[in-house]
Amino acid sequence: MAIYKLLQNEIVPMERTTFGLQGIRERQDLQNLLKQQIEIIAPDVLVVAEEFADWEDSKRRIDLLGIDKEANLVVIELKRTEDGGHMELQAIRYAAMISTLTFEKLVAIYSRYLEDIGSTDDASDNLLGFLEWSEPDEDQFAQKVRIILASAEFSRELTTSVMWLIDFGIDIRCVRMHPYVHDGETFLDVQTVIPLPEVADYQVRIREKKQKEREAREGTRDTTRFNLVISGTRMDGQSKRWVMFHVISALIRNGIHPDEIVETIREFKKRPFEVFEGTLGEEAVYDAFSKMDSSAKLHLAKRFFSEESQLFHVDNRTYVLTNQWGLRSFQSATALSKRYADMQIRLEPVDD
Incomplete structure (x- = not known):
């Protein structure tokens, strides 16, 4: 002025x-x-x-x-x-x-x-x-x-x-x-x-x-951690997001189709994956998220397990798992452990 x-x-x-x-x-x-x-x-x-x-x-x-x-x-x-x-x-x-x-x-x-x-x-x-x-x-x-x-x-x-x-x-x-x-x-x-x-x-x-x-x-945030066992492999002190990643990753590696997983936990998580056509790498996935919402304060890729080793490629599609798991993640993991009992998935909260 x-x-x-x-x-x-x-x-x-x-x-x-x-x-x-x-x-x-x-x-x-x-x-x-x-x-x-x-x-x-x-x-x-x-x-x-x-x-x-x-x-x-x-x-x-x-x-x-x-x-x-x-x-x-x-x-x-x-x-x-x-x-x-x-x-x-x-x-x-x-x-x-x-x-x-x-x-x-x-x-x-x-x-x-x-x-x-x-x-x-x-x-x-x-x-x-x-x-x-x-x-x-x-x-x-x-x-x-x-x-x-x-x-x-x-x-x-x-x-x-x-x-x-x-x-x-x-x-x-x-x-x-x-x-x-x-x-x-x-x-x-x-x-x-x-x-x-x-x-x-x-x-x-x-x-x-x-x-x-x-x-x-902050007062309502659930920071509970879990001890997780999958087919005899034990992983202690896992956060909710990593529990879901390890469980779903193990299921997909054992031949369970991602769409079947979606159907199993639909009651608790309506959209656990973002799906892209083709076999995409980490950079291509990042670019794909950028096109979805270029105005977002937090890049969408940050809300998913989007690193190269975390992507799932099935039927010429790339499935990217969300890392946003709230209070109902325990129910999701429990539903998967019951349906795929042969995977011997066990989950228990860690005492503070």
Whole structure:
């Protein structure tokens, strides 16, 4: 978005520039200015450290470390580049490294920062006053670490990573800083681009909904493993998908037609195979799945046992077995073991 200056008879566009062209350095200029007015990119945040690196075995430094009104620690990373570099990866490392800070430790960190900037304020009093606490409350302190990335621009790779992290509950935002020049003066356009302020509340609700759905799926996911015996060969600790692969593979090797297997387990699994005409190899099968649904987020081949050694070739057809076996896989295996009793298929759940 461009910025314009309104004059009496015309609207004059301001010229977009870069920090480099204006001689604005990352640490000495941009960081130094923002730490004094941090509300420009991080409202309701108190800066407690600059170039923070209070850990062993690492030379990494947090540009600015802050704390917000809810007593959450805030990692602030600044870049004057046009793509943001890999700042999200750096910030995640920093967030993990400071996540165990205590209030007492932060007081010591903040005290050094106040001394460095020539302030005689008491660090503990300042923190308590900012948080509106009468005394330290470790139960409420640093329950979350927020991340703020501020840059001239952000690459698609970076924004994709940030959106994915947000989807999993990480509090991270991107603030874009565009410098402009007009009549010898430099202006700065600052906007939060992720999440968009207009839809931030909506995105929070969507994220919470997804999180609840994710937790519900995890709670109902059956991770039971089985000990499997086929014709005297024992295979312990098999997941459902591998139980079905080993059972069906053994049956087909012993002359049982895949169509007969389909008929036997139809009640429990309506479509266990994807069938292609001809004798196809792994690459040809992959291409065939690609043509079926090119827009799928997860390639269809990933939902099947589609490696070369896992394909079944019968009657000039290629049968590809699904690896998506749910709660009724045990019934499917049991039905096959009963129909083909001579294969001596035995299946028992493994105790946790």
